[in-house]
Amino acid sequence: MESINFLYELLGKNALTITLVVILPLGFVLIYALVAILAELKTSAWIQERLGPMRTGPWGILQPVAEVIKLIQKEDITPAKADKLLYNAAPFIVFTGAYSAFAVIPFSEYFAPSRIDLGLFYIFAVGSISALGIVMGGWASNNKYSMMGAMRSVAQLISYEVPAAIAILSIVVLTSTMNLQEINKLQTGWFWNWFLFGGPGTLAKWWIVPFTIILCMIYFIAALAETNRLPFDIPEGESELVAGFHTEYSGIKFAMFFFAEYAYMFVVAAILTTVFLGGWNSPFGNLMQGPGWGVFWFIFKGFSVVMVQIWIRWTLPRFRVDQLMYLGWKILLPISFVCFLIISLYVMLK
């Protein structure tokens, strides 16, 4: 398939369609974030034998909307001694970092906002922008807790980017492309063609299957750390650092941080889906395969990964900062290196 964007196909490539292509993921993120917040509220309630929100709308389904309205109308406080420029810019930079990753995420065979051959590389590049925003916010708040949260966040992001990148690189060795759309196309067919199960190939691939599963888990753990979710939420660990880097933020700026966290959760889920879980491919061969179904499968798989993140958050306690570093550098990194070498060996022998 040469053209990968149905909007350009239908309406031609002009200023209007380009704007539309840019805005479409934003609309998706907005709706997704509301759904994810509701899912988080209701899942946590279900895990904890509570009802969760019940008053706003039937079964409380309007609760996320109510929360957004509440946050928008709240007073926007800037601490007196804060660095105003950095303080105000930080939430937007964090969100930009999360949102720019959507540029290459293939929602369907016919829709990925942009076609970049270095898609995976691009995602890792822009993913680090969020860290910059977090440091800016933490430093500019002029609050010791924020500062500590920001410092921890950077340390965490840097250490977890490495195993995550190696896990993804191992798959790139298998696919020999960094284009997310191409990676998806390789996984067409039944679910055993997913890179979680070694990717397409003959039965000779069986001996790398354990390693690809391990790589998928490594990427998932590293992704949890990158999104600052429990058990790795030490940058905002509420029991120690009050609220970490966003202690001083209120109102809409806090909402931006919140929003960025949820957006980034979906970004890592989308990468996991695309690289390991077949992206927009149906798990059942040609059954329910197609551009429309593609969107369904992609969002279904992505959201399932998000739900696992939510599930983990409400189950596990938090790591300590040094244990987190230990896990990242001394456990995940060596294992991912070994997997990388084995997969490279497989590719050489093939």
Place this chain on the structure above:
Amino acid sequence: MGELKRLDLEYNQLTSDKMRLNVGPQHPSTHGVLRLEVVVDGEIVTEVIPHLGYLHRSFEKYCEQMTYVQVIPYIDRMDYISAMNNEWVYVMGMEKLMGLKVSDKVEYIRVILAELNRIANHQIAVATFGLDAGAFTPFLYYFRDREHIIWVFEKLSGARLLYNYFRVGGLAADIYDGFKEDCLNIVKRVRKTNEELMDLLILNGIFIKRTANVGILPPDVAISYACSGPVLRGSGIKYDLRKDEPYSIYDRFDFDIPVGDGEVGVPGDCWNRNIVRVREMEQSCRIIEQALEQMDMEGDVKELVPRRVKPPAGEVYMRAENPKGDLGLYIVSDGTDKPERIKARGTSFVNLSVIPEISKGYMFADLILILGSIDIVLGEVDR
């Protein structure tokens, strides 16, 4: 522009600034209004100075203005998590002073209520400790179960937290029909949840990593700081007033005193202090079951309650094993209906004093856990 900085610094020449961090009184994990002045070197705690007094309510001075009966609601407000136990120490002291011997039924009810309150207190302690470690779900599981204990107390006394139920010489009201069933139900629930929590929290790998070998309190230090309760027993010292100096009718029950045995980590660390509480809940369940079996339902709980509490001149020191440790009350009577002086030995206050000693050299996140494992309640620290 200043001078160009020398770039060939060696690492040992680099000194890092220490940061003075103010933890509390509004910090979410100080279990109330404790303020800790913490000096951190990066993430490492080098100095901790607790500042008290944000919840000081002049309990001891107030008591001098009150009649003996009016003191009971004030006692509730000391360790407000385990109000029944506080009241018990006071009424036992008063009974000793006045030479009253309450009936067996009253004693059994008191034991059952005190043990129920011990369970409720330990549930909060373990739950908030888990919360400090970042585990939110166990917190709500324990609060769900604690609710059933509170419902029993509410049915008995009409209050959910500050009961004002014990009286000098008896109780404010008799137990209701179905009290026994309710208690047995609670015992069943507590056991079930504790079993679940062992998997979910206590033996969770991350939780063990966070709490084992952290904040080690050696037995000799624990004794020299006069720690008591689970803090002392967590260090491996088998000391419990219910066994060592049996008051009331505790000598009639068969129960063990759990100590931190270093099953995970070393005795005296946060994990062991916490596990002592979990195991004590099981022992309390055993006491409740035995008490319910032995208890005689007939009898009046108010027969000995005097119209006017007017003890003879004298003084008494009464202490008992509260959930958090020994609570001691020193009551001086001058023969009127108001106490001359009441002095309380607050357990939490004494246990809190060990914080600066054991939290040095650990990380800032550990300090929060150490504080959580000590299980203080600021109502008792400041009084």
